[in-house]
Amino acid sequence: MPTAAPEPADATPAASLVPKLSCKNLWKVYGSNPQHWFRDNAVTTDPVALAQGMRAKGLIPAAVNVSFDVAKGEIFVIMGLSGSGKSTVVRCLSRLVEPTYGEILLDGEDLLRKSARELIEIRRHKIGMVFQNFGLMPHLSVIENIAFPLRLQGLAERERRSRVEKVIALVGLEGREKSYPHQLSGGQQQRVGIARSLATEPELWLLDEPFSALDPMIRRQMQDEFLSIQRKLRKSIVFITHDFLEALRIADRIMLMRDGQIVQIGRPVDLIINPADEYVAEFTRDVPLVRVLKAADVLAEKVPEGSAALPGVDAETTIEDLLPMLAGRHDGLSVTRSGQHIGCVTPTSLIDALARRADLHGAAMRGTKSPAVGDAG
Ligand SMILES: Nc1ncnc2c1ncn2[C@@H]1O[C@H](COP(=O)(O)OP(=O)(O)O)[C@@H](O)[C@H]1O
Numbered sequence: 001m002p003t004a005a006p007e008p009a010d011a012t013p014a015a016s017l018v019p020k021l022s023c024k025n026l027w028k029v030y031g032s033n034p035q036h037w038f039r040d041n042a043v044t045t046d047p048v049a050l051a052q053g054m055r056a057k058g059l060i061p062a063a064v065n066v067s068f069d070v071a072k073g074e075i076f077v078i079m080g081l082s083g084s085g086k087s088t089v090v091r092c093l094s095r096l097v098e099p100t101y102g103e104i105l106l107d108g109e110d111l112l113r114k115s116a117r118e119l120i121e122i123r124r125h126k127i128g129m130v131f132q133n134f135g136l137m138p139h140l141s142v143i144e145n146i147a148f149p150l151r152l153q154g155l156a157e158r159e160r161r162s163r164v165e166k167v168i169a170l171v172g173l174e175g176r177e178k179s180y181p182h183q184l185s186g187g188q189q190q191r192v193g194i195a196r197s198l199a200t201e202p203e204l205w206l207l208d209e210p211f212s213a214l215d216p217m218i219r220r221q222m223q224d225e226f227l228s229i230q231r232k233l234r235k236s237i238v239f240i241t242h243d244f245l246e247a248l249r250i251a252d253r254i255m256l257m258r259d260g261q262i263v264q265i266g267r268p269v270d271l272i273i274n275p276a277d278e279y280v281a282e283f284t285r286d287v288p289l290v291r292v293l294k295a296a297d298v299l300a301e302k303v304p305e306g307s308a309a310l311p312g313v314d315a316e317t318t319i320e321d322l323l324p325m326l327a328g329r330h331d332g333l334s335v336t337r338s339g340q341h342i343g344c345v346t347p348t349s350l351i352d353a354l355a356r357r358a359d360l361h362g363a364a365m366r367g368t369k370s371p372a373v374g375d376a377g
């Protein structure tokens with residue numbers, strides 16, 4: 001075993017450092033006898049070449065050596081165009097789709113080693129799923145749909161009723177308890193889907209394009225409610241979307257996929273300011289920069305001496321609000337967080353940050369491979 005780095009005195013207990021979910025070198029290959037390709041652990045050498053070899057033989061590598069962690073309480077967003085492998089990955093996480101190779105660790109335990117029976121228990125108790133097309137049972141009322149997984153859990157009626165009431169209030173469906181799915185709007189149906197997935201009190205919450213079928217205004221409202229639910233429940237979440245603006249609103253971190261592979265994992269602002277390539281830059285093209293970027297995102301790399309003495313501005317100030325303050329201030333402003341000086345922003349540092357993006361956008365425009373962002377996923 002490698003020697004562990006020395007722990008600082010105030011380290012969090014080791015248990016809390018274990019990610020809630022860890023996906024390691026995950027492959028899903030559709031086609032005949034995909035296992036054949038993994039005999040000699042060839043994955044570790046050159047996954048991209050391996051995937052190319054598979055494609056040349058008519059197989060479909062839908063997830064190519066995908067690795068990521070989701071922390072407790074984190075909203076981890078998977079993005080990518082239609083066909084990039086998002087649904088495949090999220091389904092592999094609960095083994096609704098059987099991975100071809102790799103490890104899926106939930107609380108440090110490998111799901112791929114679980115028996116069918118253990119897996120059913122894990123899915124019933126630990127994992128909640130929400131789908132784009134709601135997936136409700138048409139012949140069951142709202143209450144019955146939500147109570148369905150609780151019956152599978154074997155909960156007594158009293159407990160079922162109290163759980164159902166709780167989640168119905170949580171998603172704002174009071175008064176619609178007896179309705180059937182066809183009597184509800186799309187937004188209301190998805191509320192039922194959300195309530196049903198939360199009724200079992202899962203720790204890992206998987207949502208595959210939950211709002212993509214909804215009208216833009218309803219979608220925004222659902223995003224707000226989703227965030228308010230998450231503030232109360234603090235689930236560990238994997239959320240799929242093909243809409244970068246949606247990802248921007250809700251993500252702690254974003255993983256961008258293309259052709260089954262990870263292109264970049266980072267905070268939304270990392271993808272905006274330091275896109276890994278033109279593909280990422282193109283994805284973030286429609287982002288209203290001046291409203292999204294904050295003073296803390298455009299700090300000067302070299303901090304001029306004495307900059308702490310400059311007039312201060314809070315780290316969370318948007319560029320929109322920063323611009324008028326910065327106009328005519330060549331020496332810049334001190335940026336503070338909770339009153340602490342964390343760096344300095346100057347007209348040059350701001351232009352530098354924006355220019356890096358413009359560079360990549362220029363490249364994306366000239367390139368041939370610009371993705372059709374906004375394509376349904
Ligand atoms: N059951 C299947 N059999 C064969 N190919 C599949 C199957 N499911 C998905 N695929 C292929 O895997 C790739 C990724 O699909 P998917 O994960 O659904 O992408 P996304 O959710 O990003 O739109 C696509 O090329 C798709 O055609």
Ligand SMILES: [Mg+2]
Binds near residue numbers: 086087377
């Ligand atoms: Mg999909």
